[in-house]
Amino acid sequence: MRRAAVIVAGGSGIRMGGEVPKQYLELAGKPLIVHALEKFLQFDPRMEVVVVMASSRREYWDAISDKYQLLSGITLATGGASRYDSVKSGLNHVEEGMVVGIHDAVRPLVSLRTLERSYSAAVRWGSGVPVIELDDSVRMVDTQGGSVGMDRTKLRRVQTPQVFQSGLIKQAYNQYTDPAYTDDASVYESQFGEVKLVEGNRENIKITTPADLKLATALIQSVG
Numbered sequence: 001m002r003r004a005a006v007i008v009a010g011g012s013g014i015r016m017g018g019e020v021p022k023q024y025l026e027l028a029g030k031p032l033i034v035h036a037l038e039k040f041l042q043f044d045p046r047m048e049v050v051v052v053m054a055s056s057r058r059e060y061w062d063a064i065s066d067k068y069q070l071l072s073g074i075t076l077a078t079g080g081a082s083r084y085d086s087v088k089s090g091l092n093h094v095e096e097g098m099v100v101g102i103h104d105a106v107r108p109l110v111s112l113r114t115l116e117r118s119y120s121a122a123v124r125w126g127s128g129v130p131v132i133e134l135d136d137s138v139r140m141v142d143t144q145g146g147s148v149g150m151d152r153t154k155l156r157r158v159q160t161p162q163v164f165q166s167g168l169i170k171q172a173y174n175q176y177t178d179p180a181y182t183d184d185a186s187v188y189e190s191q192f193g194e195v196k197l198v199e200g201n202r203e204n205i206k207i208t209t210p211a212d213l214k215l216a217t218a219l220i221q222s223v224g
Contacts, residue, residue: 001097001098001099001123001165002046002048002097002098002099003044003046003047003048003098003099003100003101003119004047004048004049004050004094004095004098004099004100004101004166005040005047005048005049005050005100005101005102005103005161006050006052006077006087006090006091006093006094006100006101006102006103007033007036007037007040007049007050007051007052007090007103007104007105008052008079008083008086008087008090008102008103008104008105009021009023009033009051009052009053009057009079009105010052010053010054010057010079010083010086020060021057021060022106022207022208023105023106024060024064025207025213027108027207027213027216027217027220028217028220028221030068031064032105032106032108032207033051033105033106033108034064034068034070034071035108035109036103036104036105036106036107036108036110037049037051037070037071037074038070039108039110039111039112039115040101040103040115041070042112043112043115043116043119048075048094048098049073049074049075050074050075050076050077050090050093050094051074051075051076051077051090051105052076052077052078052079052086052087052089052090053076053077053078053079054078054079055078055079058076061076075093077089077090077092077093082179083182084173084177084179084180084181084187085179087102087173087184087187088173088174090102091166091169091170091173094166094170095166096166096167096170097166097167098165098166099119099122099123099163099164099165099166100163100164100165100166100169101115101118101119101122101160101161101162101163102160102161102162102163102164102169102184103160103161103162104160104206106206106207106208107159107160107204107205107206107207108207108216108220109201109203109204109205109216109219109220110159110160110161110201110204111201111203111204113201114130114159114161114198114199114200114201114204115161117130117198117199118130118161118162118163118198119163121163121196121198122163122164122165122196123165124196125196126164126165126168126192126196127162127163127164127165127168127185127188127192127195127196128162128163128164128196128198129158129159129162129163129185129195129196129197129198130158130159130160130161130162130197130198130199130200130201130204131156131157131158131159131197131198131199131200132156132157132159132199132200132201132202133152133153133156133157134152134155134156134157136152137149137152138150138152138155156197158183158185159200159201159204159206160183160204162183162184162185162188162195164184164188168188168191168192169184169187169188171191172187172188172190172191172192173187175190175191177190177191178190203219205219
């Protein structure tokens with residue numbers, strides 16, 4: 001099956017403490033979003049890529065588009081009021097009969113092995129969602145301020161790309177579902193049941209704070 005990717009780049013820079021959207025902040029001399037795009041195109045040079053962004057942030061994309069040749073063949077889609085709306089907008093540009101990964105632009109350190117596992121699982125089972133085990137103990141809190149310990153061996157931290165056969169995930173997004181869903185696996189699950197989990201990579205962190213960016217810098221230097 002032909003591969004596609006929807007890269008969600010609608011975030012702001014609020015938690016970073018600056019005005020520049022976090023996906024355009026530099027990591028090792030390149031914007032975060034460029035790192036992410038390079039990984040997908042390294043994995044499959046024929047990958048059809050859609051980047052979803054707010055129209056008000058288009059100036060940042062335009063500023064880097066001439067510098068990086070790989071951006072020239074990418075389709076742009078306009079983001080919505082929520083991540084749910086933005087993904088749905090991006091999927092409108094993806095044909096049926098493909099396998100499509102939905103990825104956060106601020107996860108620049110996804111590995112090629114994670115991409116291979118996720119896409120291969122989606123071809124075979126309809127979905128492929130990378131996860132990692134938890135190291136810390138966890139507790140679930142209630143509305144009264146209490147909490148209860150949970151068995152961390154039964155929990156997983158979910159990453160992206162979350163990969164699906166395009167016809168299935170498009171159908172799921174076109175059904176009435178709750179826009180409050182925070183990830184695509186939940187949307188898929190609401191229509192088709194269990195998702196297939198695969199092993200992610202620990203370096204594949206989501207960069208939302210200055211501390212995350214410092215960690216990503218250390219990680220990329222350690223493998224560079």
